[in-house]
Amino acid sequence: MRFAFCIRTLLLVSLLAGVLDSSAIAQEPEEKSKPTGEAAATTIASHNRWVTGLAFLSSDTLASVGGQTLLYRPGDVIHWNVADGAAKNNLPGHESTVWGISASPDGKLLATASYDGMVKVWDLAEGKLKHDLKKHKIWARCVAFSPDGKQLASGSEDSTVVIWNVDEGKELKTLNAHAGPVFSVAYLPDNKTLATAGGDKLVKLWDLDSGAEKAKLEGHGDGVWSIAVNKDGSLLATAGVDRAIKLWNTEGKEQATLSGHKDWITSVAFSADGTQLVSGSYDRTAKIWDVVQKKELTSIGPVKTSIWSVAFSPDGKLIAVGSHDRLSIWEFSPRERFPAPAEETAE
Numbered sequence: 001m002r003f004a005f006c007i008r009t010l011l012l013v014s015l016l017a018g019v020l021d022s023s024a025i026a027q028e029p030e031e032k033s034k035p036t037g038e039a040a041a042t043t044i045a046s047h048n049r050w051v052t053g054l055a056f057l058s059s060d061t062l063a064s065v066g067g068q069t070l071l072y073r074p075g076d077v078i079h080w081n082v083a084d085g086a087a088k089n090n091l092p093g094h095e096s097t098v099w100g101i102s103a104s105p106d107g108k109l110l111a112t113a114s115y116d117g118m119v120k121v122w123d124l125a126e127g128k129l130k131h132d133l134k135k136h137k138i139w140a141r142c143v144a145f146s147p148d149g150k151q152l153a154s155g156s157e158d159s160t161v162v163i164w165n166v167d168e169g170k171e172l173k174t175l176n177a178h179a180g181p182v183f184s185v186a187y188l189p190d191n192k193t194l195a196t197a198g199g200d201k202l203v204k205l206w207d208l209d210s211g212a213e214k215a216k217l218e219g220h221g222d223g224v225w226s227i228a229v230n231k232d233g234s235l236l237a238t239a240g241v242d243r244a245i246k247l248w249n250t251e252g253k254e255q256a257t258l259s260g261h262k263d264w265i266t267s268v269a270f271s272a273d274g275t276q277l278v279s280g281s282y283d284r285t286a287k288i289w290d291v292v293q294k295k296e297l298t299s300i301g302p303v304k305t306s307i308w309s310v311a312f313s314p315d316g317k318l319i320a321v322g323s324h325d326r327l328s329i330w331e332f333s334p335r336e337r338f339p340a341p342a343e344e345t346a347e
Contacts, residue, residue: 047087049076051322053101054311055110057124061088062311062320064327065112067097077101077112079124082318082329089127093120100142104149109166111152113140119154121166131169135162144185144194151208153194155182161196163208173211178202183225183240188250189233197224203238205252215252220244226267230274235291237277239265245279247291256294260287263306271312278319280307286321288332300330 050066057063060082067075075098079089091110100113109130110122117140119133136156143154151172152164161175161182178198186195193214194206203217203224222241229236235255239245243265245258263282270277276297277289284302289295301307305324312319321328 047078047327048325050097050308050324051327052097052099052308053112054309054320054322054327055101055103056311056313056320057103057107057110059313059315059318061107062313062329063101063103063110063124064309064320064322065098065101066308066322067094067115070097070115072096072116075114077110077120077122079110079127080327082313085329089124091122091127091129093129094118100140100154102143102145102152104145104166105147106149109145109149111143111145111154113143113154113156115139117156117158119143119152119162119164121152121169131164131166133162133164133169133171135171135174136160139181141182142184144187146187146191147189148191151187151191153185153187155185155196157181159198161185161194161206163194173208175206175211177204177206180223183223184227186227186229186236188229189231193233193250195227195229195236197227197238197240199223203227203236203248205250217246217248217252217254219246219254219257225265228268228270228277230270230291231272232274235270235274237268237270237291239268239279241265243281245277245289247294258289258294258296260296260299261285266307267309269311271316272314273316276312276316278310278312280310280321280323282306284323286310286319286330288319303328 051064053065055063062080064078075094077091081088094114096115098112098114102111113119117136121131123130137158139157155161161177163172177196178200180199182198184197197203201220205215207214224238225240236248241264243261247255261281265281267280277291280286286300288297290297307323309322319330319332
């Protein structure tokens with residue numbers, strides 16, 4: 001409980017430092033990155049509230065979640081058109097800031113999790129709520145659809161992970177996953193294995209048929225905030241408070257450590273082909289890594305405020321970045337060189 005209290009206190013201080021505006025949706029002037037290495041990026045859309053989670057539904061559409069406060073005030077679930085940055089739909093219903101987000105494999109459903117412990121499943125075609133999933137007693141931090149779309153996993157500060165039947169909205173089983181908050185969950189492609197990350201410095205692999213722990217991945221020096229799994233399930237990326245990104249095989253053996261961030265890492269995501277990884281951090285940068293060569297390709301930022309969430313588009317051409325004050329979508333090309341901008345807009 002002391003760890004959970006400390007995490008909440010640190011989050012509150014950091015988040016309050018990022019408050020800029022309380023309007024729900026706004027378009028902002030174009031910004032340009034500070035390119036390095038063999039990649040460059042350009043902001044093409046943004047809005048000015050906390051963006052704590054991101055999920056591409058396709059290369060043309062993106063969903064974001066967030067809010068503006070840790071108090072019980074309505075959170076954001078917004079469906080975006082990527083090309084022009086216009087909001088396609090705003091899904092109201094969460095009574096507090098939303099932290100977790102996952103899109104179903106077919107892009108038809110969206111799952112979200114919020115500070116008040118609520119997990120919701122949305123029908124995007126109809127723009128309405130499909131299920132209210134009530135089990136977690138406190139902060140629900142993360143959600144993930146299974147690769148076949150039939151299950152949903154949700155993790156919470158109550159140390160548990162709940163597995164849900166998506167069609168019926170019913171609980172299948174509960175895992176007492178970690179000795180502390182559960183910050184991230186991710187399914188492996190076999191539909192039978194779940195990876196979880198917690199405040200106890202551990203990453204675990206679970207057999208969902210039996211509910212048994214399959215492997216314990218030890219090596220992080222502090223709480224682990226994010227897990228990503230590559231497309232074929234051969235590699236896991238984890239990151240968190242110790243500022244390190246670790247790569248693991250599915251047997252739980254560490255393959256590499258990627259270093260470069262100067263503050264807590266909040267989010268990691270693989271590209272569709274699994275050759276690149278993007279990471280976001282409190283240090284106000286998003287870094288793109290070559291997973292094969294295990295080196296940094298380029299860095300986006302520093303932007304104005306801490307970065308909470310990152311995501312690759314399915315076609316690998318765009319990277320979405322969510323921070324305290326905006327949603328940005330960046331063009332990414334690892335083979336093209338761009339001239340440095342005449343003026344830097346980041347502060």
